[in-house]
Amino acid sequence: MxxxxxxxxxxxxxxxxxxxxxxxxxxxxxxxxxxxILEQFAYSSISxxxxxxxxxxxxxxxxxxxxxxxxxxGYAVAxxxxxxxxxxxxxxxxxxxxxxxxxxxxxxxxxxLLPQAFFYVAAVLWCRFCGKNSRQYRPPVCNPKIRIKQAxxxxxxxxxxxxxxxxxxxxxxxxxxxxxxxIVKNF
Numbered sequence: 001m002x003x004x005x006x007x008x009x010x011x012x013x014x015x016x017x018x019x020x021x022x023x024x025x026x027x028x029x030x031x032x033x034x035x036x037i038l039e040q041f042a043y044s045s046i047s048x049x050x051x052x053x054x055x056x057x058x059x060x061x062x063x064x065x066x067x068x069x070x071x072x073x074g075y076a077v078a079x080x081x082x083x084x085x086x087x088x089x090x091x092x093x094x095x096x097x098x099x100x101x102x103x104x105x106x107x108x109x110x111x112x113l114l115p116q117a118f119f120y121v122a123a124v125l126w127c128r129f130c131g132k133n134s135r136q137y138r139p140p141v142c143n144p145k146i147r148i149k150q151a152x153x154x155x156x157x158x159x160x161x162x163x164x165x166x167x168x169x170x171x172x173x174x175x176x177x178x179x180x181x182x183i184v185k186n187f
Contacts, residue, residue: 004080004083007080007084008083008084008087011084011087011088011091012087012088012090012091013091014088014091015087015088015089015090015091015092015093015094015095016091016092016094016095018088018092019091019092019093019094019095019096019099020095020099022096023095023096023099032096032100033096033097033100033101033105033108034100035101035187038101038108038184038187039184041180041181041184042181042184042185046177048173048174048177049173051172051173051177052169052170052173052174055169055172055173056166056169059120059165059168059169059172060165063123063161063162063165066078066082066124066127067127067158067161069081070127070131070132071132074131074132075127075128075131075132076128078127078128079124079125079127079128080128082124083121083124086117086120086121086124090109090113093109093112094106094109097109104187107183108180108183108184111176111179111180111183112176112180114176114179115171115175115176116168116169116171116172116175116176117168118168118171119164119165119167119168119171120164120165120168122164123161123164123165123168126160126161126164127157127161130157130160131157
């Protein structure tokens with residue numbers, strides 16, 4: 001993880017650079033966090049149940065492709081790619097928030113991550129450290145005890161990962177929205 005840690009900071013700055021490039025090319029046309037949009041968000045009524053199922057569908061697709069990618073090339077590679085994606089996206093979002101809102105954008109960007117980011121990053125790290133990191137050929141096992149043990153290990157591995165993703169979706173739908181509204185209303 002130390003080697004990959006050196007990758008996250010440049011990826012973060014790539015996200016910041018892309019946001020600044022977009023701002024430079026498009027100017028005021030790409031204001032994604034202007035005050036008018038934030039006021040509309042702060043005083044809107046959002047159904048947490050509908051948002052939960054929408055986010056469950058969207059994050060579920062990402063989790064499914066992450067599991068496929070992890071099974072195909074190992075969870076060490078998959079987790080590094082996914083954490084780089086999250087880091088670059090955060091760099092982009094933070095730069096856009098600062099460009100549109102000034103220093104208040106830092107608060108909006110960080111509160112926009114809380115608390116669901118803890119769950120999503122925990123799910124990725126769980127897969128990284130507990131998942132298979134190399135594809136080894138294993139001949140089929142005929143011993144029922146060993147097969148049951150392997151099945152239980154798989155169920156526990158995927159169960160914990162799915163529970164963490166669902167926890168992140170729940171936190172994003174039911175906890176994050178009131179926090180963001182509170183921050184935006186108090187600007």
